[in-house]
Amino acid sequence: xxxxxxxxxxxxxxxxxxxxxxxxxxxxxxxxxxxxxxxxxxxxxxxxxxxxxxxxxxxxxxxxxxxxxxxxxxxxxxxxxxxxxxxxxxxxxxxxxxxxxxxxxxxxxxxxxxxxxxxxxxxxxxxxxxxxxxxxxxxxxxxxxxxxxxxxxxxxxxxxxxxxxxxxxxxxxxxxxxxxxxxxxxxxxxxxxxxxxxxxxxxxxxxxxxxxxxxxxxxxxxxxxxxxxxxxxxxxxxxxxxxxxxxxxxxxxxxxxxxxxxxxxxxxxxxxxxxxxxxxxxxxxxxxxxxxxxxxxxxxxxxxxxxxxxxxxxxxxxxxxxxxxxxxxxxxxxxxxxxxxxxxxxxxxxxxxxxxxxxxxxxxxxxxxxxxxxxxxxxxxxxxxxxxxxxxxxxxxxxxxxxxxxxxxxxxxxxxxxxxxxxxxxxxxxxxxxxx
Numbered sequence: 001x002x003x004x005x006x007x008x009x010x011x012x013x014x015x016x017x018x019x020x021x022x023x024x025x026x027x028x029x030x031x032x033x034x035x036x037x038x039x040x041x042x043x044x045x046x047x048x049x050x051x052x053x054x055x056x057x058x059x060x061x062x063x064x065x066x067x068x069x070x071x072x073x074x075x076x077x078x079x080x081x082x083x084x085x086x087x088x089x090x091x092x093x094x095x096x097x098x099x100x101x102x103x104x105x106x107x108x109x110x111x112x113x114x115x116x117x118x119x120x121x122x123x124x125x126x127x128x129x130x131x132x133x134x135x136x137x138x139x140x141x142x143x144x145x146x147x148x149x150x151x152x153x154x155x156x157x158x159x160x161x162x163x164x165x166x167x168x169x170x171x172x173x174x175x176x177x178x179x180x181x182x183x184x185x186x187x188x189x190x191x192x193x194x195x196x197x198x199x200x201x202x203x204x205x206x207x208x209x210x211x212x213x214x215x216x217x218x219x220x221x222x223x224x225x226x227x228x229x230x231x232x233x234x235x236x237x238x239x240x241x242x243x244x245x246x247x248x249x250x251x252x253x254x255x256x257x258x259x260x261x262x263x264x265x266x267x268x269x270x271x272x273x274x275x276x277x278x279x280x281x282x283x284x285x286x287x288x289x290x291x292x293x294x295x296x297x298x299x300x301x302x303x304x305x306x307x308x309x310x311x312x313x314x315x316x317x318x319x320x321x322x323x324x325x326x327x328x329x330x331x332x333x334x335x336x337x338x339x340x341x342x343x344x345x346x347x348x349x350x351x352x353x354x355x356x357x358x359x360x361x362x363x364x365x366x367x368x369x370x371x372x373x374x375x376x377x378x379x380x381x382x383x384x385x386x387x388x389x390x391x392x393x394x395x396x397x398x399x400x401x402x403x404x405x406x407x408x409x410x411x412x413x414x415x416x417x418x419x420x421x422x423x424x425x426x427x428x429x430x431x432x433x434x435x436x
Contacts, residue, residue, distance in 0.1 A: 046085050046086065046087045046096055046332050046333075047082040047083055047085070047086055047087070048078065048082050048086040048087035048088050048096075049078075049082075049088060050087070050088065050089040050094065051088075051089055053089075053092070054089075054091075054092040055089075055092075056088060056089025056090055056091075056092070057074075057088045057089060057090060058089075058090050058091055060074055061074045061090055065418070065419055066418050066419055067418065068415035068416050068417075068418060068426060069415075069416060070416040070420070070423050071317070072314075072317050072345055072423070075097060075317075075318075075343065075345070075346075078097075079097075079099075079346070084099040084100070084346065085097070085098070085099060085332060087338075090339075093337075093338075093339050094335075094337075094338045094339065095338070095339040095340075095341055096332070096334060096338055096339070096340050096341070097318065097341050097343050097346075098329065098340055098341060098342050098343055099343050099346040099347065099350075100330065100347070101347060101353070101370060101371065101372040101373050102330055102372075103329050103330055103340075103342065104342045104347065104372040104375060104379070105371065105372045106329050106330075107319075107321055107329070107340055107342055108319075108342070108372070108375075108378065108379040108380035108382075109380055111321070111380045111381050111382050112137045112140075112381060113324075114323065114324055114325055114327055115321040115322060115323060115324060115340065116136075116321065116322050116324055117133060117134065117320065117321065117322070117382070118320035118321045118322040118339045118340075118341075127240060127243055127244045127247055127248070128236070128239070128240030128243060128244075129240070130143075130236050130237045130240040130241070131240040131241055131243070131244040132144060132147065132241055132244055132385065133244055133248065140381075140382075142230065143233065143237060143241065144385060146221075146224070146231070146232065146233055147241060147385060148385065149220055150216075150217045150220050151385055151386060151388060151389055153293070156293060156388060156389060156392055157292070157293045158215065159389065159392070160290075160291055160292060160293050160296065160392055160396060161290045161291070161292070163393060163396055164290045164291040164396050164400070165290055167396060167397065167400050168400060168404075171400055171401070171404065171405065171433065174433055175405060175433040175434065175435050178432070179432070180410045180430045180431065180432045181430060181431065181432075182427070182428035182429065182430045183257065183258045183261050183428060183429040183430070183431060184254055184255060184257075184258040184424055184425065184428040184429060188246075188247070188251070195239055195243070198218075198238075198239040198242055198243070199235075199239070201218060202218070202222065202235060202238065202239075205218065205219065205222050206222065206225075217242065217245065218238070218242060221233055221238045222238075245386065248384075248386075249386045249389070249390070251422065252315040252316065252390070252422055253390045253393050253394065255313065255315045255422050255423070255424045256309055256310060256313055256315050256390070256394060257393075257394055257397050258424065258425060258428065258429045259309055259312070259313035259315075259425075259429075260305065260306070260309040260313075260394065260397075260398060261401070261407070261409070261429055261431060262409065262425065262429050263308075263309055263312065263313075263360045264305070264402075265407070265408075265409045265431075266360065267360045270305065270360065270361075270362060271402065273301060274301060274302060274305055274398065274402050275402040275403065277299060277300075277301045277302060278299070278302065278398070278399045278402045278403040279402075279403050281295055281298060281299065281399070281403075282399075282403045291396055291399060293392070295399075296392050296395045296396065296399075299395050299399065301362065302395050302398055302399065303365075303391070303395065304362035304363065304365040304366070305362045305398060306391055306394045306395060306398070307362070307365050307374065307376075308360060308361065308362040308364065308365065309394070310376035311348045311354070311374060311376065312348070312360060313423065314344055314345040314348055314376070314423065315376070315422045315423065316344060316376065316378075316422065317343075317344065317345050317422075317423070318341040318342055318343045318344055318345065319341065319342040319344060319375075319378055320339060320340075320341050321339070321340050321341070321342070322337065322338070322339055322340075323335065323336055323337065323338050323339075323340060324336065342375070344375050344376065347372070347373060347375065348373075348374070348375075348376075350373075353369075353370060353373040354373075377390075403436075404435060404436060405433045405434060405435055405436060406433075406434050406436060407431040407432060407433050407434065408431060408432050408434075409429060409430070409431050410430045410431060410432055411427040411429070411430050413425070413426065413427050415427075
């Protein structure tokens with residue numbers, strides 16, 4: 001049916017009030033709907049700057065990494081601009097930095113289920129695809145189980161004795177020379193050269209047989225050669241995880257030991273109290289006797305010094321994960337594929353968790369810490385496998401340093417090493433030892 005102009009005008013005039021009411025109702029509906037969405041979006045929206053696709057703020061991160069302030073300067077500045085929670089785009093991926101214990105709990109407790117490791121490609125290239133840091137869930141469980149033996153209590157007991165003997169000889173030699181030496185003295189060779197050296201070592205060990213082989217991580221893995229596949233690591237898994245132990249273990253522990261020397265030098269009262277405890281332990285032992293695991297377990301104040309060093313140095317600045325599904329963390333919407341970084345540095349320096357957080361104060365660990373407020377080794381199913389080895393290494397080092405020597409720091413420069421994936425002093429903290 002086609003309406004004439006007169007009929008249309010008559011219809012509009014007759015139903016004017018009804019049409020007006022409908023239009024007003026629709027208008028209000030759209031207005032309040034848009035306002036509700038905008039309010040919800042503002043509540044859920046994570047502030048930040050994504051920049052142009054792929055590039056985002058990548059160059060700003062690289063610039064910070066290439067400075068003597070370190071890559072965390074990139075994070076610090078964005079917290080000033082956007083607040084504790086912020087997002088950014090790095091290397092083509094959206095990253096959200098999580099600053100709270102509640103957020104840390106949500107991510108750590110749901111590792112593998114809702115989140116997976118999110119290291120940048122350069123880290124995966126460095127340690128290898130079969131590293132514990134990079135493999136999927138099922139492979140991770142098998143490799144972690146097979147790697148656990150070298151970190152067991154019996155293995156740690158043997159390690160402490162060997163490390164202590166080596167450490168005593170090294171420190172005595174350095175003190176006798178009377179020259180300054182760098183606490184942090186570690187060179188990382190290219191991955192390809194290390195892999196080739198590992199292959200040579202594996203072939204040499206297998207050719208030698210069981211007799212005469214040193215008792216170490218590599219030998220413990222090779223002794224499983226005759227076991228079923230699920231009970232042993234293949235050569236590429238051995239080599240990738242050997243390299244992982246060097247990068248993720250030795251470099252971080254060496255950096256933490258360097259920071260402990262710096263912090264103790266800056267806090268003589270703490271150093272004196274630690275020395276008293278270590279001398280008391282030394283007096284109870286026969287002269288020249290090596291440290292034991294029992295000795296280390298009695299170092300209550302020493303352990304607090306280790307913890308405070310780890311809290312303040314943050315050799316692992318944040319823990320990267322990737323969201324496997326859409327989820328919500330403390331009211332913030334996280335989309336599948338976004339990277340979420342548990343910011344250990346922010347948590348460890350949170351004044352609501354630690355009173356006067358910039359002060360080196362081991363006694364703060366007299367009290368029990370709030371869950372997920374102290375995470376130098378991560379948490380959950382991916383907790384650092386070498387956590388206890390790192391602690392005993394640092395305790396043995398601090399024992400021999402404070403019970404046998406005093407030292408002076410020869411370069412007070414606090415600038416950080418450029419292009420380092422963990423915060424380390426550019427100077428390496430050179431010191432000169434003097435026997436007590």
